[in-house]
Amino acid sequence: MDEKSAKKEKIPRQPMPEQKPEVRKRNFEEVPLGYDEETAIREAQRCLQCKSPACVQGCPVSVDIPGFIKLIREREFTKAIRHIWERNSLPAVCGRVCPQEIQCEGMCILGKKDRPVAIGNLERFVADREREHGTGDLPPKQHPTGKRVAVVGSGPSGLTVAGDLILKGHDVTIFEAFHKPGGVLVYGIPEFRLPKEIVYSEVNFLERLGVRLECNVVVGRTVSLDELFEEGYDAIYIGVGAGLPRFLNIPGENLIGVYSANEYLTRANLMKAYLFPKYDTPIVRGRNVAVFGAGNVAMDAARTAMRLGAERVRIVYRRSRDEMPARAAEIHHAEEEGIEFHLLTAPKRFIGNESGRVTGVECLRMELGKPDESGRRRPVPVEGSEFELDCDLAVIAVGAAANPLLTQSTEGLEINERGYIVADPETGKTTKRGVWAGGDIVTGQATVILAMGAGRKASDSIHKYLTWGW
Amino acid sequence: MFEILKRHEMADGTVVMNEISAPKIAAKARPGQFVILKANETGERIPLTMADTDPKKGTITVIYQVVGKSTALFRGMQVGEKYQDVIGPLGQPTHLEKLGKVACVGGGTGIAVLHPITRALKEIGNYVYAVIGARTKDLLILEDKMKAASHELEVCTDDGTYGHHGFVTDVLRDLLERENIKLVVGIGPVPMMKFLCKLTAEYGVKTLVSLNPIMVDGTGMCGCCRVTVGGKTRFACVDGPEFDGHAVDFDELAKRLDAYKEEERMAYEKFMKERQAG
Numbered sequence: 001m002d003e004k005s006a007k008k009e010k011i012p013r014q015p016m017p018e019q020k021p022e023v024r025k026r027n028f029e030e031v032p033l034g035y036d037e038e039t040a041i042r043e044a045q046r047c048l049q050c051k052s053p054a055c056v057q058g059c060p061v062s063v064d065i066p067g068f069i070k071l072i073r074e075r076e077f078t079k080a081i082r083h084i085w086e087r088n089s090l091p092a093v094c095g096r097v098c099p100q101e102i103q104c105e106g107m108c109i110l111g112k113k114d115r116p117v118a119i120g121n122l123e124r125f126v127a128d129r130e131r132e133h134g135t136g137d138l139p140p141k142q143h144p145t146g147k148r149v150a151v152v153g154s155g156p157s158g159l160t161v162a163g164d165l166i167l168k169g170h171d172v173t174i175f176e177a178f179h180k181p182g183g184v185l186v187y188g189i190p191e192f193r194l195p196k197e198i199v200y201s202e203v204n205f206l207e208r209l210g211v212r213l214e215c216n217v218v219v220g221r222t223v224s225l226d227e228l229f230e231e232g233y234d235a236i237y238i239g240v241g242a243g244l245p246r247f248l249n250i251p252g253e254n255l256i257g258v259y260s261a262n263e264y265l266t267r268a269n270l271m272k273a274y275l276f277p278k279y280d281t282p283i284v285r286g287r288n289v290a291v292f293g294a295g296n297v298a299m300d301a302a303r304t305a306m307r308l309g310a311e312r313v314r315i316v317y318r319r320s321r322d323e324m325p326a327r328a329a330e331i332h333h334a335e336e337e338g339i340e341f342h343l344l345t346a347p348k349r350f351i352g353n354e355s356g357r358v359t360g361v362e363c364l365r366m367e368l369g370k371p372d373e374s375g376r377r378r379p380v381p382v383e384g385s386e387f388e389l390d391c392d393l394a395v396i397a398v399g400a401a402a403n404p405l406l407t408q409s410t411e412g413l414e415i416n417e418r419g420y421i422v423a424d425p426e427t428g429k430t431t432k433r434g435v436w437a438g439g440d441i442v443t444g445q446a447t448v449i450l451a452m453g454a455g456r457k458a459s460d461s462i463h464k465y466l467t468w469g470w
Numbered sequence: 471m472f473e474i475l476k477r478h479e480m481a482d483g484t485v486v487m488n489e490i491s492a493p494k495i496a497a498k499a500r501p502g503q504f505v506i507l508k509a510n511e512t513g514e515r516i517p518l519t520m521a522d523t524d525p526k527k528g529t530i531t532v533i534y535q536v537v538g539k540s541t542a543l544f545r546g547m548q549v550g551e552k553y554q555d556v557i558g559p560l561g562q563p564t565h566l567e568k569l570g571k572v573a574c575v576g577g578g579t580g581i582a583v584l585h586p587i588t589r590a591l592k593e594i595g596n597y598v599y600a601v602i603g604a605r606t607k608d609l610l611i612l613e614d615k616m617k618a619a620s621h622e623l624e625v626c627t628d629d630g631t632y633g634h635h636g637f638v639t640d641v642l643r644d645l646l647e648r649e650n651i652k653l654v655v656g657i658g659p660v661p662m663m664k665f666l667c668k669l670t671a672e673y674g675v676k677t678l679v680s681l682n683p684i685m686v687d688g689t690g691m692c693g694c695c696r697v698t699v700g701g702k703t704r705f706a707c708v709d710g711p712e713f714d715g716h717a718v719d720f721d722e723l724a725k726r727l728d729a730y731k732e733e734e735r736m737a738y739e740k741f742m743k744e745r746q747a748g
């Protein structure tokens with residue numbers, strides 16, 4: 001026993017093979033290449049199989065982490081994926097995009113002395129293996145209940161609800177405003193971080209289970225919630241995300257070449273503007289790019305700009321490095337790809353030429369003052385520190401807000417002062433009978449796994465309602 | 471879904487009408503609203519106003535001018551073919567009110583956008599003067615329909631080949647002098663709307679314009695369609711497309727419409743070359 005655990009500690013965290021920075025910064029292929037079986041097993045052997053595993057507490061949906069890792073060790077890959085599915089229906093996505101360092105891996109006991117178990121990489125491994133070599137067998141479905149559920153929005157939250165309820169025997173239709181399903185997973189997160197094929201295979205899986213998908217339906221415009229009830233739906237889940245771009249509200253923001261991150265990433269990802277003119281949607285290809293913000297969205301925009309041929313890409317952020325909200329891996333990847341970070345810097349106004357194109361941005365230096373309500377030290381401008389930064393493309397990635405399109409057109413649905421839908425955190429129930437909501441449209445822009453967690457709670461509650469009443 | 475049921479060309483083949491099967495949209499659409507169409511997998515999302523709808527038949531009608539790659543691609547689509555995606559109805563419907571005498575002024579393909587609004591204004595009891603114009607006689611569209619949709623119609627051509635020789639704004643000035651016009655609806659190319667608004671401002675007559683900025687989603691999630699109205703940024707796809715013409719920054723709109731001029735030219739040339747080759 002002693003000998004075995006001594007051996008265990010000697011295994012270092014297995015590095016993830018990746019495309020080299022100088023190569024990948026000019027292509028859209030995925031950056032991390034994935035573990036092979038032997039590497040995965042070796043990494044799985046590092047896990048101490050804790051009796052009361054801290055890692056599980058760090059996971060918002062409580063994936064049985066030691067459980068599935070043990071199955072990897074035993075080469076029971078199919079069993080491992082089934083085990084994860086019990087808690088998390090999109091492991092190929094979560095393994096890639098969860099902020100593991102503050103969730104599961106952040107709590108892993110190994111992290112105290114050494115580096116934590118690469119839980120995300122292992123989750124990704126079993127999910128990818130299932131997609132590529134699995135049996136493709138469908139899980140068993142319960143008897144049809146005759147109840148009909150409408151899911152509005154096909155992001156991770158809506159997909160989770162659809163998957164849960166179809167298995168419980170309900171008839172499920174997803175309505176999606178865009179021409180393709182997946183929400184942020186397809187229009188926001190770039191191909192090099194989450195290949196779209198993965199999202200479509202998850203959606204295809206749901207369709208094979210019997211979920212109907214209707215794209216090009218803008219609920220609130222094409223059809224209202226009340227009309228869906230009239231059409232015979234018994235329950236409705238709203239998972240429309242936080243799809244409203246925030247701007248900086250500074251002069252010059254409507255110059256050509258100043259984009260919201262939503263627009264920039266939608267053009268690049270969903271519309272495949274990086275393949276223009278094979279695809280018809282154009283995009284400004286900046287040589288000298290400034291991205292405002294330092295979250296995942298900002299990193300995605302900066303790295304996309306680099307791949308679209310930029311010579312120089314700068315992240316401009318008004319706080320300091322410690323406050324950058326992006327996943328650690330993305331910041332690291334961005335740095336490796338040559339993206340520069342201008343911290344404690346805030347934009348004041350955009351500068352343009354006579355044809356209305358952006359040519360630069362005037363910035364101010366900031367210093368850290370007293371902590372604000374979020375506990376972070378508030379950046380305050382240094383007087384007289386104005387300076388100009390040249391750019392021919394600017395992307396604003398300072399957050400998203402609630403899109404009012406659906407809520408404005410729906411009676412009886414309470415929203416809070418910021419426009420988000422009010423829903424019970426335990427059940428997802430809204431103030432409108434028969435309507436549930438979850439994900440970013442309730443919490444504001446958060447994470448994939450939280451949106452899925454909210455979907456799981458709501459689907460339990462919807463199932464109860466369809467069985468027992470409101 | 472989204473099958474082309476009828477198709478014909480107008481204005482010397484530079485303008486095309488499509489009647490498209492889209493029952494859900496037809497059931498909901500109101501004058502002033504638009505749809506977004508995407509022809510195929512590699513296509514871009516193109517906004518077009520609904521020139522007509524038939525909820526019973528489940529159809530919508532669009533009338534578009536061929537100006538670049540995507541509209542040239544649309545032009546090649548025949549009866550029986552399908553758009554891959556049609557999304558709508560989008561935008562705010564026209565705010566319709568009975569005011570008395572109103573003038574509906576359209577230029578170029580703007581007339582297609584103007585027609586359903588004109589008809590609706592007449593239906594609710596306004597006395598409607600319509601003024602429509604084109605560069606030359608052959609490019610004029612929807613004369614008969616506009617005649618039926620209004621009480622009095624005046625036609626203008628820039629080159630004098632038909633109707634009044636001159637601009638729609640000349641005719642409108644006479645109307646404003648002569649009649650107690652309560653509202654002007656002006657829809658056409660940006661320069662036309664800009665001058666029209668200048669004119670109606672002189673007379674202090676409320677003016678609605680329909681703006682056509684570049685769009686992507688059409689649901690308020692990208693901000694591509696932002697326009698400055700009364701010093702504030704608005705999203706034309708959800709707050710518009712109609713706005714108080716006297717508050718619109720037309721110069722900014724005109725510049726933003728040129729954002730992709732180079733790319734558009736390249737895409738169009740490539741498309742025409744490929745079409746000739748294949």
Ligand SMILES: Cc1cc2nc3c(=O)[nH]c(=O)nc-3n(C[C@H](O)[C@H](O)[C@H](O)COP(=O)(O)OP(=O)(O)OC[C@H]3O[C@@H](n4cnc5c(N)ncnc54)[C@H](O)[C@@H]3O)c2cc1C
Pocket residue numbers: 097098099152153154155156157158175176177178181182183184185188189217218219220239240241242243265296297300327405406438439440441445446447448449451
């Ligand atoms: C660029 C970017 C990068 C991100 N990176 C990460 C990351 O690395 N890790 C992480 O955990 N999280 C990340 N996030 C956040 C995460 O993607 C979101 O929290 C999550 O997608 C929210 O899921 P959702 O299902 O609530 O909504 P969304 O994913 O936003 O999906 C909502 C869907 O509803 C549709 N919809 C909207 N309105 C209507 C309507 N009226 N009718 C019909 N359909 C409608 C939308 O088109 C969309 O498809 C990122 C977000 C962005 C934008």
Ligand SMILES: Cc1cc2nc3c(=O)[nH]c(=O)nc-3n(C[C@H](O)[C@H](O)[C@H](O)COP(=O)(O)OP(=O)(O)OC[C@H]3O[C@@H](n4cnc5c(N)ncnc54)[C@H](O)[C@@H]3O)c2cc1C
Pocket residue numbers: 504514515516517518519520533534535536537538539540541542579582583681682683684685686711727728730731734735738
């Ligand atoms: C709300 C709205 C309603 C419209 N209704 C009509 C209509 O009823 N009939 C009609 O003929 N035209 C209409 N248009 C304009 C029409 O969308 C453009 O002519 C069309 O997109 C041109 O595409 P293209 O690829 O053929 O030409 P391109 O060569 O790509 O573009 C020509 C010009 O069209 C504009 N344009 C390009 N892409 C877009 C886009 N994605 N969205 C909007 N404008 C764009 C630009 O100013 C560009 O310079 C409308 C536009 C809007 C916003």
Ligand code: SF4
Pocket residue numbers: 058059060061062063065088094095098100103104105119120123449
């Ligand atoms: S779902 Fe996310 S947080 Fe949970 S175990 Fe997987 S990677 Fe970690």
Ligand code: SF4
Pocket residue numbers: 046047048049050053054055056065066107108109110117119
């Ligand atoms: S905390 Fe770390 S070592 Fe313990 S079970 Fe979880 S992953 Fe394994």
Ligand code: FES
Pocket residue numbers: 684685686687688689690691692693694695696705706707708
């Ligand atoms: S077109 Fe995207 S917000 Fe209007």
Ligand SMILES: [Mg+2]
Pocket residue numbers: 280514538539540734
């Ligand atoms: Mg085009």
